[in-house]
Amino acid sequence: MSGDSPRHVSGSNEETELVRRIAARDEEAFRDAIARHATLMHRIAYRMMGNAHDADDITQEAMLRLWDHAPRLIEKGRAAGLKLAPWLKRVTVNLAIDRLRVAKRLSANADIPEQVDHEPLADAAIERREEGQAARALISRLPERQRAAIVLTYYEELPNAEAADAMDMNIKAFESLLFRARAALRRGFENEPGRVEGGAS
Template sequence: MNMPYDALSDKMDDVPNEALLTLFANGDDAAARVLTARLLPRVLGQAVRMLGERSEADDVAQEALLRLWKIAPQWRQGEAQVSTWLYRVTANLCTDRLRKRGRMAPLEAAPEPADETASVAEKMQSRSRAEALSAALAELPERQREAVVLRHIEGLGNPEIAGIMDISLEAVESLTARGKRALTAILSGRRDELGFSND
């Protein structure tokens, strides 16, 4: 008798990503479904923020996951984290697409879940802030933008970002610091318009 997917998912909640990938490589399709459910939202979010376009981001996320499934039989646990590997692949795929376009596209912030308690004015202000951040991020050099998005939007730590971007910790710190200063300068004249106090 086959166990329902929800029961399998609950059973695998505590299984690390690397172990799930190994299970998939050994023929466990349920492990792939659980791993996809875990990783797809973050990969898609990263691609949307880098590309600024949902349909293209969908293609990148799908390609990144396909590459993960292809390398699954050769995966060696303990050498790298699946999430770090996948972030790097996603970033590279996005960069390739941006270079093919011949220009850097403005980033669209991923849509926030609707807040039923927020007023229309609050929703409009949140949207304005997201659009302003997206436009400001688009003005940053590519590497600064990638570092800032991974650190301050994706919430990754510097060591993980260093692995994804294949740079030193010092370079990550430098890129994120310069990126934050540039964002502050770009947005400084819009504090009142965006509803930020001087505190």
């Protein structure tokens, strides 16, 4: 699912150097980091939040956290070699979870908002949009953390260990969460109106 993931994979030394430059307030280095990682973070945020506005905000905030925390990251990562992507994934997931929780508090039973359609209503576009909305609805019915677990493992195809790391959990707890998330997803799918029983995978 993550076919548009950054192809540029850098070694941890290179990442350390990049963060060091960001810590020294090098704008070019910051742009480089954005170019490398923002797409991935945006994908995670979008699928967790279900709308482009929030995803944009979260991605921006996560990148700014990198700007703010770069000096400290350098301090911490000096010995072990710094890996930026896991840190950014964690920040993104946390920001998304926080925002979802706030949103839930504000409107406990709000329906999933309809996305504004700026595209011409061609048949293919309508079909594509409907598919997207169905998937979005399925994901958005999950509790925040289950949602994150599905986004990271299904859409981003992360191994469980990496996904657990992104959620700051140990592997056992994560597996338990993922198990429940998949079960909930399957239940939601099977209970969709018009769905034939046993139609889910």
